[in-house]
Amino acid sequence: LDIRSLGRRPGTMAEVHRTILTPSRIGVEMIGIEEGSEVDVDLRLESVSEGVLVTGTVCGETSGQCSRCLEPVEGTVHVFLTELFAYPNSETEQTTDEEDVHRIVDEQIDLEQSIIDAVAMELPMSPLCSDDCPGLCPQCGVRLAIADPDHGHDIIDPRWAGLAAKLDTLTDDEGNGTQTNGTGAGTQ
Ligand SMILES: [Zn+2]
Ligand SMILES: [Zn+2]
Structure with a gap:
């Protein structure tokens, strides 16, 4: 000027x-x-x-x-x-x-x-299309705003897979050990 x-x-x-x-x-x-x-x-x-x-x-x-x-x-x-x-x-x-x-x-x-x-x-460093934009699905990348309300994936994280197997074993043991536990509780 x-x-x-x-x-x-x-x-x-x-x-x-x-x-x-x-x-x-x-x-x-x-x-x-x-x-x-x-x-x-x-x-x-x-x-x-x-x-x-x-x-x-x-x-x-x-x-x-x-x-x-x-x-x-x-x-x-x-x-x-x-x-x-x-x-x-x-x-x-x-x-x-x-x-x-x-x-x-x-x-x-x-x-x-x-x-x-x-x-x-x-200007905002992180602009948003709307204040409550739900973003993208971390698993498949679909826009959650237009996805099914109950959109999700039944994926067990590999880190939990071992634990899940262990839980199964524990459940089996519980079936066999009901009486043992009962006896144990009695002696205490
Ligand atoms: Zn957005
Ligand atoms: Zn997804």
Whole structure:
């Protein structure tokens, strides 16, 4: 954004309403604003003594995948920006790190990184198609949301197979040992 119209008079303001196309995808691994999507930018630029204060909103359509069932997830992301851009040779520029406070370069401010960071912060790391998405069946991978309500598998975990066999033996012993147990209880 060009800030020349603001002059360098504190209190001067300008508004920017623009729709931009994203030059590349913005977001986190599982959800984001796709490359070439429209992003609405509504900003207020305010000249302050040390630079230009930018406040406003950025919003765009997001698409991604549910982190539980992997179905597509569509949505909208709104972020609120508040960024100070320091004038060259201002006290702020002299006393702060470029990492912490942005700079005005050639009467221009570059909001790209601020927007990318703000959108990434706002988006969930684990997006969900619905809050109670049941996810996938751990055995066969079917989506539980569309599976039979009593979907399940009668599989005995190999670790339990030995125990199951032992239980069978115990049950047999019990049949034979009823009398023995009775006698034992009597002597105690
Ligand atoms: Zn889901
Ligand atoms: Zn299954």
